[in-house]
Amino acid sequence: MTRVPPDWPFAHLSRAVRAGPHDWHVQEDGDGPLALLIHGAGGGTQSFRHLFPLLTTTHRVAMFDLPGQGFTRAGAQRRFGLDPMAEDIAALMDAEGWTPDVIIGHSAGAALALRLAEMGRCDRVVGINAAISNFSGVAGVLFPLMAKALAAMPFVADIFTANASRPGSVERLIAGTGSNLTAPDLDFYRRLVSTRGHVSGTLSMMAQWQLDGLLSRLPSVQADVLFVTGSDDKAVPPKVSAGMAAKMPNARHVPLEGLGHLAHEEDAVRVLATLRPFLWPTADDRSVADQPA
Numbered sequence: 001m002t003r004v005p006p007d008w009p010f011a012h013l014s015r016a017v018r019a020g021p022h023d024w025h026v027q028e029d030g031d032g033p034l035a036l037l038i039h040g041a042g043g044g045t046q047s048f049r050h051l052f053p054l055l056t057t058t059h060r061v062a063m064f065d066l067p068g069q070g071f072t073r074a075g076a077q078r079r080f081g082l083d084p085m086a087e088d089i090a091a092l093m094d095a096e097g098w099t100p101d102v103i104i105g106h107s108a109g110a111a112l113a114l115r116l117a118e119m120g121r122c123d124r125v126v127g128i129n130a131a132i133s134n135f136s137g138v139a140g141v142l143f144p145l146m147a148k149a150l151a152a153m154p155f156v157a158d159i160f161t162a163n164a165s166r167p168g169s170v171e172r173l174i175a176g177t178g179s180n181l182t183a184p185d186l187d188f189y190r191r192l193v194s195t196r197g198h199v200s201g202t203l204s205m206m207a208q209w210q211l212d213g214l215l216s217r218l219p220s221v222q223a224d225v226l227f228v229t230g231s232d233d234k235a236v237p238p239k240v241s242a243g244m245a246a247k248m249p250n251a252r253h254v255p256l257e258g259l260g261h262l263a264h265e266e267d268a269v270r271v272l273a274t275l276r277p278f279l280w281p282t283a284d285d286r287s288v289a290d291q292p293a
Contacts, residue, residue: 045063126227183269
């Protein structure tokens with residue numbers, strides 16, 4: 001694990017865990033049933049800085065940086081794809097004795113959560129703006145090839161980090177997701193994308209990411225799944241989650257108006273209110289989860 005700055009969100013909870021090939025940056029707090037949080041590509045534990053303290057009032061909450069991102073030091077450069085990354089997270093879960101009551105994943109983290117559920121690691125999953133589709137048409141061919149080429153070029157990460165220091169660059173990047181974040185939230189992302197290792201890890205994840213196998217199997221996954229989407233998400237259209245919810249036997253979809261791809265950072269209180277019926281399922285509450293918020 002690389003050094004965590006003292007002003008990083010929940011730095012006092014940060015600890016290093018060696019599991020599998022990686023040195024993980026882990027943060028954990030609270031008491032109760034375990035909720036495991038998995039961030040999306042290009043983020044880190046800081047992306048849950050608003051949701052984490054709300055959840056810890058009722059749950060034991062654990063979160064970590066994905067390999068090569070944030071402050072987790074990757075020990076194997078060819079384990080950034082969906083399946084190997086899920087296997088390595090499972091190794092971390094074993095090392096920590098984590099048996100989650102629910103896994104909450106954002107974007108690509110939702111795909112990892114669903115893969116872990118398929119592996120029998122949890123039977124309840126929340127996907128926030130879940131990135132569970134491939135690019136269609138020509139983009140479906142060109143994007144993976146471009147990602148692999150970029151990840152293989154050692155100077156590309158340096159270009160990204162240099163651009164991050166330019167005025168307005170991070171603001172434009174986040175605005176492109178359809179979200180509006182506060183200045184402190186933007187600054188954390190600026191610091192992440194100004195770090196060569198984090199950018200390199202994110203590019204490697206993009207280059208190795210393949211969803212075809214998971215997508216073909218999801219309709220047979222029996223896990224209880226709640227998909228939450230922001231209507232203004234410009235990164236992953238809400239119809240992706242709506243369509244998958246319709247195919248899965250125990251999945252529901254709740255749309256949230258006026259929020260973008262980083263919905264849980266924009267309005268964590270509203271997102272948690274949407275999750276409550278799912279986190280504490282009763283006959284009465286379960287019907288609430290099917291209604292638009």
